[in-house]
Amino acid sequence: QVQLVESGGGLVQPGGSLRLSCAVSGSIFSIFAMGWYRQAPGKQRELVATISSGGSSNYADSVKGRFTISRDNAKNTVYLQMNSLKPEDTAVYYCNLNWSRLNYWGQGTQVTVSS
Numbered sequence: 001q002v003q004l005v006e007s008g009g010g011l012v013q014p015g016g017s018l019r020l021s022c023a024v025s026g027s028i029f030s031i032f033a034m035g036w037y038r039q040a041p042g043k044q045r046e047l048v049a050t051i052s053s054g055g056s057s058n059y060a061d062s063v064k065g066r067f068t069i070s071r072d073n074a075k076n077t078v079y080l081q082m083n084s085l086k087p088e089d090t091a092v093y094y095c096n097l098n099w100s101r102l103n104y105w106g107q108g109t110q111v112t113v114s115s
Contacts, residue, residue: 001026002104004095009109012085016113020080022095022106029076033098036069036080038091038111045094049080063089085113 008020020036035050049069051057057069068081078095090113095106 002097004097004104004106006093006095006106006109009093009111011112011114013115014086014113016085017081017083018085018111020082020093020095020109020111022078022080024076024078024097027076027097029071030073031099034069034071034078035096035098036078037094037096038089039094039108040091043091048093051078082111085111087113089113 003025005023006020008018010018012018031053033050033052036048037045038048039045047060048063049057049059049067051069051071059067066082066084069078071078080093082089090111092108092110094108097104
């Protein structure tokens with residue numbers, strides 16, 4: 001029943017910004033921890049940022065100070081604001097929902113940072 005749909009990816013120049021969105025359906029959104037992960041070609045999926053049901057956030061060192069994760073429980077949506085983008089941020093970004101031992105994933109959205 002749980003569905004996650006990402007949007008907002010695209011092509012952006014270095015130094016630019018993008019805002020990713022993840023809409024969640026089929027759940028009581030506010031009780032779940034959420035996260036953003038990314039996977040570049042030839043590399044393993046890595047954690048980018050997480051946000052708890054209470055709003056506490058954590059970030060990978062590579063994105064600290066540039067990315068911000070947030071959630072709007074009224075809209076059942078989690079966001080990832082990405083500023084000062086670098087070519088090494090290029091990847092498919094995936095939304096994740098975690099509840100106890102269960103994890104749900106979206107299909108991903110492509111982010112390409114290139115001039």
